[in-house]
Amino acid sequence: MKIAEVSERCGLSADTLRFYERSGLVRPVARDRSGVRDYAEADLMRIEFIQCMRKAGLPIDVLKEYVDLVDAGEHTMGDRIQILVEQREQLLARMRDIQQTLDLLNYKIDLYQNKLGPGSKRGRRPVKDSARAQEMAYAAPT
Amino acid sequence: MKIAEVSERCGLSADTLRFYERSGLVRPVARDRSGVRDYAEADLMRIEFIQCMRKAGLPIDVLKEYVDLVDAGEHTMGDRIQILVEQREQLLARMRDIQQTLDLLNYKIDLYQNKLGPGSKRGRRPVKDSARAQEMAYAAPT
DNA sequence: CCTTGACCTGGAGCTGACTCCAAGTAGTAT
DNA sequence: ATACTACTTGGAGTCAGCTCCAGGTCAAGG
Known part of the structure; x- marks a missing residue:
C-alpha cells in the first residue's frame, strides 16, 4: 500500500506520514525496488494508534519513547x-x-x-x- | 495591584500577562505615574476568564474576537x-x-x-x- | 549618593508539530 | 521519445504561544 492510500485511509497527509517516520514514531517502512514506501497492515495499526494518541494531544516525544520501548x-x-x-x-x-x-x-x-x-x-x-x-x-x- | 502579585495569584508569568495585553486579550492596564501597571479587580476577572479558556485550549485569536466584541x-x-x-x-x-x-x-x-x-x-x-x-x-x- | 530590586519596552528566540518546496527518479500512457 | 504522475529527499518555512533578554527607569534603603 503506497503512501497516498494510507494518507487517504487515515486522514493524515503524506507529509505527516513521512514526518512521523523521520521522527521515529513509525518504523522505517518497507520499500519497493524503486524506493517507494509500501505500507503493511502492521504499519497501519501503528499509525492509527499514533493518530489516536496525537488527536488527544499526547506529545510526539512521549509517543516515541513508547514505541522505542515496544521495539526494545x-x-x-x-x-x-x-x-x-x-x-x-x-x-x-x-x-x-x-x-x-x-x-x-x-x-x-x-x-x-x-x-x-x-x-x-x-x-x-x-x-x-x-x-x-x-x-x-x-x-x-x- | 502590581504585575508580580497578579502573576502569583493567577499562576501566569509576568511575561505572559504582558503578552496577553500586547495581544489585546486584556485591556491596557492602568499605570501609576511612573508607568508601572496597576491591576484592578475587573482586570483580574478578565484575566481569570482568559486563563480558564486558554487552559481548555481556546485559541488566542478567538478569545480576542470575543473580548473585542465585549468592548464594542x-x-x-x-x-x-x-x-x-x-x-x-x-x-x-x-x-x-x-x-x-x-x-x-x-x-x-x-x-x-x-x-x-x-x-x-x-x-x-x-x-x-x-x-x-x-x-x-x-x-x-x- | 549609590545600590538594589521590581518594573518597563521592543524585539529576538524557542518549542512543537507540522507543511511546503525544489530537484530528482521511476513507471505508465500516448 | 516524451509527457505525466506519483513518489523520493533534505531542508527550509510557518504558526501558535509563549519566554527570554538587553538596556533603561524609578523608588526605597543604607
Missing part, C-alpha cells in the same frame, strides 16, 4: 505501563480543565440568552460598558 | 453567543477525542497488567518482537 522487546513492559498510566493522568487532567471551561461556557451562554431572548424583540436598552455588562461577559458563577 | 458594547451579544456556542462545540469534540484515547489507554493498561501481573514473578518467556506483541502494543479493542 517484552522486558520493557513495566516502563510502558508507566508511560501509559502517566499519560492517562494527563488526559484526565485535561478533561477536568475542559469540563470546567464547558461549565463556564454553558453558564455564559445561558446568561446571554436570557438577556437577549426576552428583551431582544424591541425596547432593549443598551447599557453600554457598565460594570454589570463586564461582569456578565467575564465573571464565573462565583 | 451590548449590541454585539448575538455575535458573542455565536462564538461561545461554536467554541463549546469544539470543546465537546475534543472531549470525545480524549475520551476515545482514554478508552484505548485503559484497555492497553489492562492488557499489559494482565500480561505482566500473573506471569511476572518468574518463568516469563520473552516472546521478543512477535506479531502478537506488536498487536498488544498498538491494536485497538477492534
Whole structure:
C-alpha cells in the first residue's frame, strides 16, 4: 500500500506520514525496488494508534519513547505501563480543565440568552460598558 | 495591584500577562505615574476568564474576537453567543477525542497488567518482537 | 549618593508539530 | 521519445504561544 492510500485511509497527509517516520514514531517502512514506501497492515495499526494518541494531544516525544520501548522487546513492559498510566493522568487532567471551561461556557451562554431572548424583540436598552455588562461577559458563577 | 502579585495569584508569568495585553486579550492596564501597571479587580476577572479558556485550549485569536466584541458594547451579544456556542462545540469534540484515547489507554493498561501481573514473578518467556506483541502494543479493542 | 530590586519596552528566540518546496527518479500512457 | 504522475529527499518555512533578554527607569534603603 503506497503512501497516498494510507494518507487517504487515515486522514493524515503524506507529509505527516513521512514526518512521523523521520521522527521515529513509525518504523522505517518497507520499500519497493524503486524506493517507494509500501505500507503493511502492521504499519497501519501503528499509525492509527499514533493518530489516536496525537488527536488527544499526547506529545510526539512521549509517543516515541513508547514505541522505542515496544521495539526494545517484552522486558520493557513495566516502563510502558508507566508511560501509559502517566499519560492517562494527563488526559484526565485535561478533561477536568475542559469540563470546567464547558461549565463556564454553558453558564455564559445561558446568561446571554436570557438577556437577549426576552428583551431582544424591541425596547432593549443598551447599557453600554457598565460594570454589570463586564461582569456578565467575564465573571464565573462565583 | 502590581504585575508580580497578579502573576502569583493567577499562576501566569509576568511575561505572559504582558503578552496577553500586547495581544489585546486584556485591556491596557492602568499605570501609576511612573508607568508601572496597576491591576484592578475587573482586570483580574478578565484575566481569570482568559486563563480558564486558554487552559481548555481556546485559541488566542478567538478569545480576542470575543473580548473585542465585549468592548464594542451590548449590541454585539448575538455575535458573542455565536462564538461561545461554536467554541463549546469544539470543546465537546475534543472531549470525545480524549475520551476515545482514554478508552484505548485503559484497555492497553489492562492488557499489559494482565500480561505482566500473573506471569511476572518468574518463568516469563520473552516472546521478543512477535506479531502478537506488536498487536498488544498498538491494536485497538477492534 | 549609590545600590538594589521590581518594573518597563521592543524585539529576538524557542518549542512543537507540522507543511511546503525544489530537484530528482521511476513507471505508465500516448 | 516524451509527457505525466506519483513518489523520493533534505531542508527550509510557518504558526501558535509563549519566554527570554538587553538596556533603561524609578523608588526605597543604607
